[in-house]
Amino acid sequence: MCDGPMTADATALARTLTGIDSRSYGAYKQLRGSYDLGVCRLVVDHVQVDPYAPPSLMRIVVDRARADLPQDLLSDHRGRVATTDFLARAVARAAAELGEGISTGAPGQEVLERTSVALTSDGVEARLAVALPAAGRRIRGREAARLLTEDLPRLAQTALLHANLDAEALREHVTLHRDQEALRDQLAERGLVAFVGDGAILPRRSGDSDLPLADGAVPFASPSSLRVEFSLPSGRCVSGMGVPDGVTVIVGGGYHGKSTLLRALAKGVYPHRAGDGREWVITRATAAALRAEDDRAVTGVDISPFLTGLPSGTDTRAFSTTNASGSTSQTASLVEAVDAGASALLIDEDTAATNMMFRDVRMRALVPAEREPITPFVDRVRPLLTERGVSTVLVAGGSAAFLDVADHVIALDEYIPRDVTAQARALATERPPVAAADVFGAARPRVPAPGTLRPPGKKKPASARGRDTIRIGEEHIDLAAVSQLVDAAQTQAIAHALDRLAELLDQPGPGAAPLSLEQAITALCERIEAEGLDVLSPHRGHPGHLARPRPLELHAAVNRYRGLRLESGPAVPEAR
Ligand SMILES: Nc1ncnc2c1ncn2[C@@H]1O[C@H](COP(=O)(O)OP(=O)(O)O)[C@@H](O)[C@H]1O
Ligand SMILES: [Mg+2]
Numbered sequence: 001m002c003d004g005p006m007t008a009d010a011t012a013l014a015r016t017l018t019g020i021d022s023r024s025y026g027a028y029k030q031l032r033g034s035y036d037l038g039v040c041r042l043v044v045d046h047v048q049v050d051p052y053a054p055p056s057l058m059r060i061v062v063d064r065a066r067a068d069l070p071q072d073l074l075s076d077h078r079g080r081v082a083t084t085d086f087l088a089r090a091v092a093r094a095a096a097e098l099g100e101g102i103s104t105g106a107p108g109q110e111v112l113e114r115t116s117v118a119l120t121s122d123g124v125e126a127r128l129a130v131a132l133p134a135a136g137r138r139i140r141g142r143e144a145a146r147l148l149t150e151d152l153p154r155l156a157q158t159a160l161l162h163a164n165l166d167a168e169a170l171r172e173h174v175t176l177h178r179d180q181e182a183l184r185d186q187l188a189e190r191g192l193v194a195f196v197g198d199g200a201i202l203p204r205r206s207g208d209s210d211l212p213l214a215d216g217a218v219p220f221a222s223p224s225s226l227r228v229e230f231s232l233p234s235g236r237c238v239s240g241m242g243v244p245d246g247v248t249v250i251v252g253g254g255y256h257g258k259s260t261l262l263r264a265l266a267k268g269v270y271p272h273r274a275g276d277g278r279e280w281v282i283t284r285a286t287a288a289a290l291r292a293e294d295d296r297a298v299t300g301v302d303i304s305p306f307l308t309g310l311p312s313g314t315d316t317r318a319f320s321t322t323n324a325s326g327s328t329s330q331t332a333s334l335v336e337a338v339d340a341g342a343s344a345l346l347i348d349e350d351t352a353a354t355n356m357m358f359r360d361v362r363m364r365a366l367v368p369a370e371r372e373p374i375t376p377f378v379d380r381v382r383p384l385l386t387e388r389g390v391s392t393v394l395v396a397g398g399s400a401a402f403l404d405v406a407d408h409v410i411a412l413d414e415y416i417p418r419d420v421t422a423q424a425r426a427l428a429t430e431r432p433p434v435a436a437a438d439v440f441g442a443a444r445p446r447v448p449a450p451g452t453l454r455p456p457g458k459k460k461p462a463s464a465r466g467r468d469t470i471r472i473g474e475e476h477i478d479l480a481a482v483s484q485l486v487d488a489a490q491t492q493a494i495a496h497a498l499d500r501l502a503e504l505l506d507q508p509g510p511g512a513a514p515l516s517l518e519q520a521i522t523a524l525c526e527r528i529e530a531e532g533l534d535v536l537s538p539h540r541g542h543p544g545h546l547a548r549p550r551p552l553e554l555h556a557a558v559n560r561y562r563g564l565r566l567e568s569g570p571a572v573p574e575a576r
Contacts, residue, residue: 006149009035013042014145021141025050028132028139037149039066040156045542051134055103057542058128060152062160067124069162073174074119082177084117085273086170090159091117091126098151101131105545109210109278110270110486111177113548115533117160124160127542128152176279179232180271183282186230190242193287193344193391194265195230197240197280198222202257202264202415212277218257218415225419226410238280241417243393245344246407247381249424250395250417257415258395262289262348265393266484269550287393288342288552290333291351292326293481299564300446305380305439306331306356309373322562326353327374332559334377338384339443340518340555344391345384347377349398358401380439381405387440404428445516449565453502453558461538462498464491472498475563482556489547494557496536496546500524501558514567521554 006014013035020027028047035042039062046057073079085107092106105116105127118125133140133147158164183195196202200220203213222241229239243265250258268283297320304316307328324332330353334345349357358378378401384390396402403409409424410417458473467488470477472495479485479494504520515523527535528548537543558564 005038007036007038010037010149010153013037014149017139017141017145017148019141020139022135022138023141025132025134025137025139028056028144031056031132031148037153037156039153040160042148042152043541045539048132051131051137055101055129055131057539057544058130058152059125059542060128060156060160061120061125062123062156064123067160067162069119069124070167070171073171076178078178078181079174080119081113082111082174083170084119085111085114085177086165086173087117087124087126087160088114090165091128091155094155094159095128098147098155101133101147102155103129103545105129105489105547107273107547108487109272109276110267111173111273112270112487112490113533114489115537115543115546116489118532118534126156126160127545129545172274175234176274177271179234179236180279180282182233183230183238183280184271184285187282187284188343190228191245192228192242192284193245193248193393194243194268194283195228195238195240195280196220196222196243196261196264196268197238200240200264200280201277202260202281204260212275217277221416223410223417223419225421226408226417240280241410244408245391246385247391247402247405248393248408248410249402249406250393250410250412251397251403251420251424252412254397256412258397258412259348259350260415261412261417262346262393262395263483266346267486269484270486284343285550286342286552287344287346288337288340289346289483290330290337291348291481291483292353292356293324293329293333294326295323296329296332296478296481296560297322297562297564298324298328298332299559300566301332301335301559302441302444303328303331303335305335305383306375306377307373308375309370311373327356329353330356333556336555336559337552338388338390338440340521340552342390342552344393346393348395350395358399360399360401376401378402378405383439387438400427404430443518445518447514447516447567448505448520448558449567450506450514451502452563452565453498453505453561455563462495464488464495467491470495470498470557472561473563475561477557477560477562479553479557479560482553482560485549485553485556487547489545490549490553492544493533493536493546494549494554496538497524497549497554498557498561499538500527500536501554517555517558521551521558524554525551 031044041061043059048056073083092104095102095104133143201212201217203217205211226241228242231237252258264281265283266289268281272278299320300318302317303319307316358376381392403424409421411420455473462472468480501520534543
């Protein structure tokens with residue numbers, strides 16, 4: 001690989017940087033601008049004010065012709081997502097070799113649409129965050145000159161030119177992605193919630209690692225009664241277990257892999273990279289994992305199918321609380337997810353609120369139905385399916401209650417699934433009678449009050465802190481329990497989305513009725529679809545490192561926001 005002679009811009013930039021060596025950090029400000037560095041153009045969009053501020057934002061841009069990416073890989077949206085993901089991984093590897101100063105918004109195990117590498121009309125662009133070198137608060141100019149005029153062009157050369165990439169690996173990456181999404185496209189018409197391929201490796205290395213378990217993992221093997229095959233666009237054929245629509249209960253002894261399977265299904269809403277072990281775990285994009293989440297806020301949610309006649313007289317058709325209990329939090333999350341378009345629910349009894357899930361026979365005898373405000377999920381799981389078309393996959397190790405309402409029962413035995421539907425049916429008592437009238441009415445749109453996403457103390461844009469927290473004004477939105485959020489870059493995208501939603505809600509258009517939450521989020525998602533993920537960012541040029549969240553996670557964030565106020569609907573009493 002030859003570096004070529006320095007361009008005039010590169011020589012001038014290097015001279016500027018050596019010229020400000022050991023001056024105070026603010027002198028870096030003059031770097032803003034665009035430089036022709038030969039193999040790439042360097043665009044400095046934002047310069048950090050001091051060495052301890054968030055790093056400076058820069059882009060390296062390689063001409064389309066020079067990058068020379070095969071056109072057939074870029075012919076569809078999926079191809080472009082997979083190609084930029086591949087390039088982002090290459091950029092991250094090359095940057096890691098240069099040391100610690102460059103962050104690249106590197107992908108994890110999932111392949112997501114993200115802003116860290118973009119295909120623009122000019123070419124291929126890597127968006128970097130670069131800590132400009134300092135000694136204390138003084139500029140290290142020579143080091144900066146080497147970084148910007150030598151290291152960054154070399155990074156462009158290694159990671160953005162097709163000629164220097166593993167062409168075969170890139171093609172396989174794109175082909176895998178297209179096949180995975182094609183399989184996902186077919187799930188609904190085949191009547192499946194999810195697919196788990198034979199040979200999949202589901203367990204992870206540890207609680208804090210998303211990498212596959214290295215030693216002793218038992219590969220997934222489908223039971224013959226649930227085995228399905230898919231032929232995919234590349235010509236590849238995969239076989240595995242189809243998790244059917246309806247109510248599926250996963251049983252089995254402790255430590256036999258139930259939660260691991262359910263977690264894999266939850267993450268299966270995203271495609272995984274080759275070698276992850278979950279490449280062929282594909283779940284419908286609108287499946288929602290639910291759990292109990294004490295203390296979350298709830299605003300104006302109709303939980304009356306599950307909770308009525310509270311001793312306090314609270315109206316549960318528009319239920320609000322600032323600190324929900326385990327059961328009300330899970331109930332609210334369920335209703336919110338279904339209203340937001342979830343087609344399947346994934347629930348693990350390990351993390352569910354037991355009193356919301358079922359009530360046993362003796363308790364039903366002891367506490368008469370009219371004295372019990374809770375209708376447990378076991379009595380609602382079938383109406384949810386018949387009235388709303390929402391399937392459920394549920395892990396139940398400890399209770400037989402759900403066997404009565406299951407369409408399919410899968411038993412895990414030392415990590416291997418068996419179809420035990422027939423045995424379970426033999427044990428089941430009669431199904432509870434179907435209610436005469438629908439228990440779930442149509443979704444009731446909630447219209448946010450004007451300005452609700454612009455709290456008084458809000459001077460700065462909403463921002464993410466890690467994967468779990470969004471700061472908006474003086475408030476924090478806690479997303480720790482939103483388990484299908486997988487990347488801090490998604491959280492940052494949601495933070496920006498909240499600001500864009502605030503704008504949409506404030507200006508619904510001339511003469512238009514105020515938007516419901518559902519309408520506003522749909523409109524924003526359509527905008528992302530049409531204009532790309534960059535539109536979420538308030539910054540032109542370098543949008544920061546964002547990854548695309550699902551609409552369900554956008555809803556989840558708004559719904560957990562303690563400042564949410566609604567305009568319409570019945571009065572919203574504070575629950576006690
Ligand atoms: N297919 C597998 N091969 C090897 N180990 C596994 C497999 N599936 C799960 N495990 C491991 O077994 C342990 C128990 O799994 P878990 O899913 O929590 O079981 P359960 O929910 O049934 O109690 C975990 O440490 C998990 O990583
Ligand atoms: Mg478990």
